[in-house]
Amino acid sequence: MDMREITKIAREVSKFTVRTMKTEGIGTGEFDFIHVVRHNPGITQRQIREILTLDKGACARRAARLEAKGYLIKKKNPADRRSDQLFATEKAENLKLSKVDIETKYYAWLSQSLTPEELETFLPLLHKLYAANKTESKAGFPHVTACVKGKENETR
Numbered sequence: 001m002d003m004r005e006i007t008k009i010a011r012e013v014s015k016f017t018v019r020t021m022k023t024e025g026i027g028t029g030e031f032d033f034i035h036v037v038r039h040n041p042g043i044t045q046r047q048i049r050e051i052l053t054l055d056k057g058a059c060a061r062r063a064a065r066l067e068a069k070g071y072l073i074k075k076k077n078p079a080d081r082r083s084d085q086l087f088a089t090e091k092a093e094n095l096k097l098s099k100v101d102i103e104t105k106y107y108a109w110l111s112q113s114l115t116p117e118e119l120e121t122f123l124p125l126l127h128k129l130y131a132a133n134k135t136e137s138k139a140g141f142p143h144v145t146a147c148v149k150g151k152e153n154e155t156r
Contacts (some may be wrong), residue, residue, distance in 0.1 A: 005056070008131075013103055013106050013107070016036070016067065016102070016106055017099060017102045017103055017106070018031075020102050021099065022101070022127070024095070024098070026069075026071075029062065030062060030065070030066060030071075030092040031095070031099070032052060032091050033048065033052065033062050033066060034066060034072070034088060034095065034096075035072055035096070036048055036051050036052060037072060037086045037087065037092070038086050038092060038093070039097060041087050041088065042075075042077075042086070042087060043085065043086055044057050044080075044083045044084065044085060044086070045060060045063055045084065045086070046083065048063075048086070051106075052066045053120065056088060063086060068093075069091075070089055071088065071089055071091055071095065072086050072088060072089060072090040072092065073087045073088075073089055074086055074087075075087065080109070092140070094107060106156040
């Protein structure tokens with residue numbers, strides 16, 4: 001079995017989610033932008049450009065488009081009146097919930113192909129992998145980096 005099948009499943013879920021969200025008028029780039037703002041209330045466009053590696057013009061256009069669609073609110077930055085701070089609206093929060101809802105329903109559909117016993121075995125194992133992944137991510141990926149650089153003996 002190829003462990004990359006996890007990635008392949010996630011990619012298909014993502015494709016379906018994007019397709020479904022496009023019916024709401026949101027693309028992946030816009031969703032990523034909203035996601036950054038939701039997790040960083042009051043963020044400036046300069047900070048968003050650094051996180052998403054966008055150029056200045058693209059960032060400004062995307063912010064203006066999302067504000068016009070009602071997903072973001074701009075407020076003058078009290079620390080620097082030349083820049084604006086961005087905040088997610090309730091509509092943006094509901095969009096996040098709809099993405100979660102789409103993914104949840106997809107995985108519920110997918111898990112129907114397993115018996116209850118198989119799910120009982122699979123879900124704890126999946127959680128174990130998720131926890132290890134999250135720990136590695138929070139630590140800055142030291143063990144995975146060592147593996148990628150060919151220093152497998154230094155891992156774990």
